[in-house]
Amino acid sequence: MIKINPQWYTKKWVGVSLHILFWAFYVASPYLLRPTVKDEAAFHTKENIQRIYYALFLNNTIRVLLFYCNAYLFIPKLVYRRKRSQYILVLLTFLCVMLLWDRFFFSLLIVGIKLNYWNLFILDLPLFIFITLSSTAFRVIRDKIAQNQRVKEKETENLKTELSFLRSQVSPHFMFNVLNNMVALARKQSDLLEPSLIKLSSLLRYMLYETDEDKVALEKEIEYLKSYIELQSQRFGKKVQITTSFEPISEGYVIEPMLLIPFVENAFKHGTGLVPDAQIDIHLMLEKGQLDFVVRNRYTDAAETPKDKTSGIGLNNVKRRLNLLYPKSHSLTIEKEEGWFSVLLQLNLH
Secondary structure, three states, X not given: OOOOOOOHHHOHHHHHHHHHHHHXXXXXXXXXXXXXXXOHHHHOOHHHXXXXXXXXXXXXXXXXXXXXXXXXXXXXXXXXXXXXXXXXXXXXXXXXXXXXXXXXXXXXXXXXXOOOHHHHHHHHXXXXXXXXXXXXXXXXXXXXXHHHHHXXXXXXXXXXXXXXXXXXXXXXXXXXXXXXXXXXXXXXXXXXXXXXXXXXXXXXHHHHHHOOOOOEEHHHHHHHHHHHHHHHHHHHXXXXXXXXXXXXXXXXXXXXXXXXXXXXXXHHHHOOOOOOOOEEEEEEEEXXXXXXXXXEEEOOHHHOOOOOOOOOHXXXXXXXXXXXXXXXXXXXXXXXXXXXXEEEEEEEOO
């Protein structure tokens, strides 16, 4: 399964922390912006200062309510539905409610101070604009992050579905070739039939149980290739000269399963039969995480067989998988020259 790691800003603790910081800054801001009053001495009495704290605390509740009503109610219900005039009307109504709310608690709690609506308007308007813009930005950014996350999840599901389909294309093609090998050995009543069936069993076990993973150990994939080549060698015998070279592989490297086999299948499919002096060369080497995989086979245009429904599936399949899984970490070169069909795959396994 392909996983998408969430960005740091989508984590829950980050959101909670940002909300705490925002409200901490907001609670401190009213103490920096106080209204202008006629009687400064009365305003700064010890009793009024204590009452001011109570009034500001109570007044902050309407501002918190504005923030979350705007973010979770007004924007999705009005702005996103293009009811902008209603949205503006609701905000103006909320501003009036805020002024009445502040006037009520200041008049109730602060003794000897007369605050008119103009004083409160001067105090509330900057905070009102700041809270409205902040909650709008919060909602828009939150929805954008959620939308991007949904798009990524959808792309991931599509990728998983496509990869499953591409792998399913490989398996029937492989089975068709190997079963033909078994039929040929049975007709010859060869003593190699039993060990070949055991080897086939191990190959099927690999296909059924190992390839469900996103990645497999490179050593297992190489053993799979070797077993397949041995079965094909038993089938063709001396009719095809097969040269292989697999350099020792250090542990720790992984690869997409069933990624290399189409090149080998293609070589045996088009490099045998009526091809004179049939020869197949297969070489694999790994150096500093760089995998070089070379498959060459002799070919002749006269020996080309008519295309069936499975023709072209192998190479087209692996090209598509490479583009999906290793978009910037591979190089695939396919050449036809001087009677040789050559494939060079360079893969960065880091």
